Amino acid sequence: DKGNYKHFMAKEIHEQPEVLGHTLSRYFDYTTNTANVAGAEKLNFNKLSRLLISACGTAYLAGLVSKYWFEKYARLPVEIDIASEFRYRETPVSGNDAALFISQSGETADTLASLRYCKENGAAIGAVVNVPESTIAREADMVYPTIAGPEIGVASTKAFTCQLAVLAALALQAGRERGVLSAEREQELVSELTEIPSLALKALAAESEIEKLSQPLSKADNALYLGRSTNYPLALEGALKLKELSYIHAEGYAAGELKHGPIALIDENMPVFVIAPYDSIYEKTVSNMQEVAARGGRIVLITDRKGAEESGGAAENTVIMPDMSDIVAPIIYALPVQLIAYHTAVFMGTDVDQPRNLAKSVTVE
Ligand code: F6R
DSSP states (O other), rough: OTHHHHHHHHHHHHHHHHHHHHHHHHHHEETEEEEEEETTTOOOGGOOEEEEEOOOHHHHHHHHHHHHHHHHHHOEEEEEEEEEHHHSSSOOOOOEEEEEEEESSSOHHHHHHHHHHHHTTTTTTEEEEOOOOHHHHSSSSSSOOOOOOOSSSOSSSSHHHHHHHHHHHHHHHHHHHHTTTTTHHHHHHHHHTTHHHHHHHHHHHHHHHHHHHHHHHHTTEEEEEEETTTTTHHHHHHHHHHHHHHOOOEEEEGGGGGGGGGGGGGGGTTTEEEESSSSSHHHHHHHHHHHHHHOHHHHHEEHHHHHHSSSSTTOSEEEOOOOOOTTTHHHHHHHHHHHHHHHHHHHHHHOOSSOOOOOOOOOOO
């Protein structure tokens, strides 16, 4: 049932404040402001020298965000790979390892094969899945469910942000168990994370603005997405969503990689989405934007008030997000990124919930 929405995707985007609230309250204890992941001990965070993560598509990009978190907050090195690569590259895995698999459907063939490979080699297996009765959920040693509810639209939206919420909890719990995250810092981070449902609502308030700027975009042949740090995976996610929904060719890049090739693509016909909250590396992104603007590129900047003030006029359009801390930014900034792809596709008249050539659950290689 789509309720009052035209598409399941729109409904699922708008459900995020609520389902993120459900997922967060499952994994955080708000009376003590601590991460509280049942079954986290199965992964032996305090004994690991690395954590393996494997997944496909958008779920892989959630894993990529979490690499920044596990490394920063838990000092735990993460090796992450696309499941279709991981399963065949014969990477050494042993009983000293833990491996995390992320999947909305819990049925993705490559992710399942990667899980089985790690299991055969003795690793502890954790799964972040949205469908609790799925094969991946059944075969894992420990399941960390996302409480996103059924996701019908083929393009993953609410499952992605709920995956991020679960992964944030695992990263903070790992930090505590490894003795590298102080109790004060954990409490501070958890109280920041509790703001997510209300911040997500505020982010959705930018929708009409985004709808307006999606109309000209629907005439573009190509688009570029740029971001740094945890917003780099979001740039990849923005490009993936735009491709699959609107069939516009799009690429995501780490902003710092621009001058190593993709800048050659920039001209006045190239829309460039820059995902950049005002944070410690914002200034670096501003200089990337200036390089794009100098070559006529048309920038849509997704940032906050301070970021808009400090952007040096490089952006043609700015989408303003509420102020928020670093750890919540990739979860909240996912919403405008989803809305850009959604509204562009609606303008183009493509089948938003069932894009051509795609299936919701990829059970074959
Ligand atoms: C993109 C998308 C896909 C899935 C991928 C993995 O919007 O939905 O990239 O994320 O096929 O699917 P799951 O999460 O079911 O393993």
